[in-house]
Amino acid sequence: MRRSTAARVFAEHLAADDIVVCGLGSTARAWREQKAPHLTYYASDPMGLGPALALGLALARPERRIVLLEGDGDLSMNLGVLVTIAGAAIANLRAAVFINDRYETGGGQPLPNAGRISYVMLAAGAGWPWTGEAHDEKQAERLVPALLERPGLGLLALHVDAEESPYPADAGPTSQSEDRAVFQRRLAGGP
Amino acid sequence: MSEPGTESAERIVRALVAAKVEIATSLPDSWLTPLIARIEAEPSIRHIRVTREDDGAGICAGASLGGKRAVLVCQNAGVLLSANALAGYAHHHQLPFLVLAVYRGSHEDTFYYQMYKGRVTEPVLRGLGIPHHVVDRVEDAGVVGDAVRESQLARSPVVVLLRRAALFGEPS
Numbered sequence: 416m417r418r419s420t421a422a423r424v425f426a427e428h429l430a431a432d433d434i435v436v437c438g439l440g441s442t443a444r445a446w447r448e449q450k451a452p453h454l455t456y457y458a459s460d461p462m463g464l465g466p467a468l469a470l471g472l473a474l475a476r477p478e479r480r481i482v483l484l485e486g487d488g489d490l491s492m493n494l495g496v497l498v499t500i501a502g503a504a505i506a507n508l509r510a511a512v513f514i515n516d517r518y519e520t521g522g523g524q525p526l527p528n529a530g531r532i533s534y535v536m537l538a539a540g541a542g543w544p545w546t547g548e549a550h551d552e553k554q555a556e557r558l559v560p561a562l563l564e565r566p567g568l569g570l571l572a573l574h575v576d577a578e579e580s581p582y583p584a585d586a587g588p589t590s591q592s593e594d595r596a597v598f599q600r601r602l603a604g605g606p
Numbered sequence: 607m608s609e610p611g612t613e614s615a616e617r618i619v620r621a622l623v624a625a626k627v628e629i630a631t632s633l634p635d636s637w638l639t640p641l642i643a644r645i646e647a648e649p650s651i652r653h654i655r656v657t658r659e660d661d662g663a664g665i666c667a668g669a670s671l672g673g674k675r676a677v678l679v680c681q682n683a684g685v686l687l688s689a690n691a692l693a694g695y696a697h698h699h700q701l702p703f704l705v706l707a708v709y710r711g712s713h714e715d716t717f718y719y720q721m722y723k724g725r726v727t728e729p730v731l732r733g734l735g736i737p738h739h740v741v742d743r744v745e746d747a748g749v750v751g752d753a754v755r756e757s758q759l760a761r762s763p764v765v766v767l768l769r770r771a772a773l774f775g776e777p778s
Binding site for chain 1: 629652654655656657658660661662663664665666667668669670671672673674676690691693694695698699700701761
């Protein structure tokens with residue numbers, strides 16, 4: 416499954432008022448390419464802290480569903496966060512991990528123990544009440560709605576192809592703090 | 607006579623509540639036991655236990671992104687571990703929150719393995735460009751509320767380092 420396919424399935428199934436927190440690297444690239452209308456915060460650096468930031472946002476905004484789109488490089492940097500999130504017993508957070516077994520934007524280097532890590536077993540062992548694993552588009556089409564429609568915390572692992580993901584040619588038009596200010600303005604109901 | 611640390615914990619949590627802090631993350635230190643217990647008991651604060659201190663920083667940043675005030679409670683080793691997180695949220699995202707860190711490794715300590723932390727904590731914070739304050743006495747717990755305001759004004763994490771005397775001393 417291409418990463419853009421996995422991202423598209425989310426774009427098609429998210430509710431209009433869902434908030435996306437997106438990890439860095441190729442997952443962020445796949446989600447940006449969807450041009451989905453959902454309010455999105457790109458967690459950017461510090462690497463490894465996207466899940467924690469998503470949890471904090473979910474705690475602050477219990478009336479909104481927060482959907483974390485995360486890469487395996489980012490998550491494997493800090494597996495302890497799976498324990499922290501499970502312990503928080505939060506109802507309005509869902510997580511998806513795009514697994515390509517490598518640091519794609521950094522040059523395609525393999526993750527340690529690449530191909531032999533089970534993120535669903537790690538999450539289940541940490542106490543997550545629901546996990547799912549999609550190896551292809553058909554499974555993703557079934558499991559993304561299952562993740563979103565369940566009443567509480569869940570993690571869906573999606574296996575995606577290794578693809579090129581070079582660094583962007585320019586720095587982009589806005590800084591992280593400017594993006595943060597726009598996100599907060601939209602979160603407050605502004606344009 | 608109250609249990610050691612109870613008076614300080616009460617003052618600090620009252621300052622947090624007055625400063626509208628609603629979310630706390632923590633990783634324990636033995637000197638923090640009364641404070642974390644008081645936070646856990648505070649009905650207006652949602653307390654999240656973390657496995658790493660930089661996760662606590664990330665949660666506080668996310669809460670701040672969502673419009674809530676948050677605090678990370680940890681040892682100064684957690685401040686050192688969180689250097690990248692603190693710098694990123696201060697200078698890249700510009701998201702404010704408070705860090706209350708017990709200041710191990712000074713003249714008050716009795717453990718040799720804590721001493722290196724006392725030597726490097728403040729120089730590291732200065733290097734990171736993170737504002738910080740040292741609280742020496744129970745009576746100065748009000749700094750906690752000032753630091754929350756400072757963090758909001760500066761759009762940055764602010765660290766308050768709590769000496770043992772500030773956590774377990776008797777008010778004069």
